[in-house]
Amino acid sequence: MISKRDQILDIAERGYRQGGFAGLSFRDIAAALDMKSASVHYHFPHKEDLGKAVVERYTDNLLDNLGAPDAADDSVKIRLARLVEAYRAAYAEGESSCLCAVLGSVSPQLPPAVQEAVNSYFTRLVTWTETALAEAPPSTNLNAAHIISALQGAMILSVAMGDARYLDEVAEDLTKKSGV
Amino acid sequence: MISKRDQILDIAERGYRQGGFAGLSFRDIAAALDMKSASVHYHFPHKEDLGKAVVERYTDNLLDNLGAPDAADDSVKIRLARLVEAYRAAYAEGESSCLCAVLGSVSPQLPPAVQEAVNSYFTRLVTWTETALAEAPPSTNLNAAHIISALQGAMILSVAMGDARYLDEVAEDLTKKSGV
DNA sequence: TGATACCTACCTATCGATAGGTAATTAATA
DNA sequence: TATTAATTACCTATCGATAGGTAGGTATCA
Numbered sequence A, B: 001m002i003s004k005r006d007q008i009l010d011i012a013e014r015g016y017r018q019g020g021f022a023g024l025s026f027r028d029i030a031a032a033l034d035m036k037s038a039s040v041h042y043h044f045p046h047k048e049d050l051g052k053a054v055v056e057r058y059t060d061n062l063l064d065n066l067g068a069p070d071a072a073d074d075s076v077k078i079r080l081a082r083l084v085e086a087y088r089a090a091y092a093e094g095e096s097s098c099l100c101a102v103l104g105s106v107s108p109q110l111p112p113a114v115q116e117a118v119n120s121y122f123t124r125l126v127t128w129t130e131t132a133l134a135e136a137p138p139s140t141n142l143n144a145a146h147i148i149s150a151l152q153g154a155m156i157l158s159v160a161m162g163d164a165r166y167l168d169e170v171a172e173d174l175t176k177k178s179g180v
Numbered sequence C: 001t002g003a004t005a006c007c008t009a010c011c012t013a014t015c016g017a018t019a020g021g022t023a024a025t026t027a028a029t030a
Numbered sequence D: 001t002a003t004t005a006a007t008t009a010c011c012t013a014t015c016g017a018t019a020g021g022t023a024g025g026t027a028t029c030a
Helices: A004-019 A026-032 A037-043 A047-066 A076-092 A099-104 A112-133 A144-161 A165-177 B004-019 B026-032 B037-043 B047-066 B076-092 B099-104 B112-133 B144-161 B165-177
Strands: none
Touching: A004 A026, A004 A037, A004 A047, A004 A099, A026 A037, A047 A076, A047 A099, A047 A112, A076 A112, A076 A144, A076 A165, A099 A112, A099 A144, A099 B144, A112 A144, A112 B144, A144 A165, A144 B099, A144 B112, A144 B144, A144 B165, A165 B144, B004 B026, B004 B037, B004 B047, B004 B099, B026 B037, B047 B076, B047 B099, B047 B112, B076 B112, B076 B144, B076 B165, B099 B112, B099 B144, B112 B144, B144 B165
16 A cells, blocks of 8 residues: 555656646645645655655666666666666656756756755756766767756656657667677 | 846846846846836736747857857867867856756756757857867867767866866866867 | 837736644653 | 443644735736
């Protein structure tokens, strides 16, 4: 049985990804869970608290899925394939953008705690990717910022165009290049 | 002398880029121009009208700056450098994301006319880039969707991290690869 | 005189947030 | 073990602020 707190986080994550931080209200969440907005405030007093919790859970889940970036029995290619697949799976849930692309694109306008959580998402993800690429030969024409940027941008293109092919194309391109 | 209509578009473009479509109100715009919100409605009756006009002007300005994608006296490298520079310049204005990354990431939640305008931005930009790359030798490991995605994503990373180096790094990477 | 570009004044809907209360569960104590 | 104290998870009702939008008036100028 999923706790009410987790149900709120689920709704909020979906809502933020689809409509941005300003696009989802306490009342929207309450209505989706058949409760009152005051009860959502019981679990998360301020909107900033909710946003921070959503982003932190989202970050932890992604890094869990990615696994260790330096496991001895994985090749660079396999690690990169896991990263690409994580983004394709994220898009597939409701054909929506990455939470941290939506929030990060308007970062200066977010409450400080949410800003910091988004910053931490990218910091951790860049670190993971740099580590995953560490053993790649110099001929591999890939760097962490480029890979993450391309995936984030491709998700937005696919959402804006209503067409998964943009993400598919970039995903294939990145995977191909990682073959070395 | 800049018309009031254009002044409104200027404020709205900056505001949407910094805070998203829901993050800028008619009152915000009016306050910035020392007028009343009802007067903004005189120029743009509905928020949808304003959003559409902002995106269309933004798109036209970008394509004007890029110039012809098939001018005989330009190399692929020069064309791509123009594209990359356009994005760097856009970021430099207020260290903010691309308007159509901010809006496109939450496209399904936007009013239909704004959705269509954003869709048109990406359609026209992809077409421009494909044409610009048409003469590139097959060894050039670049395709239009990949280039645009990487630039869009890199802007978001830079905004979210408050650090221009992410965009700089990706820009250099793309420019280098276009050298052939 | 009629169009243009504003204004005042207002409406309805919704926002995040708070106060104060209640039933059910759990922990601590006599 | 029975009673009491706290805690959990909600509720109703309301707050001040703000959202997009409108009706109708006014000053300016061709």
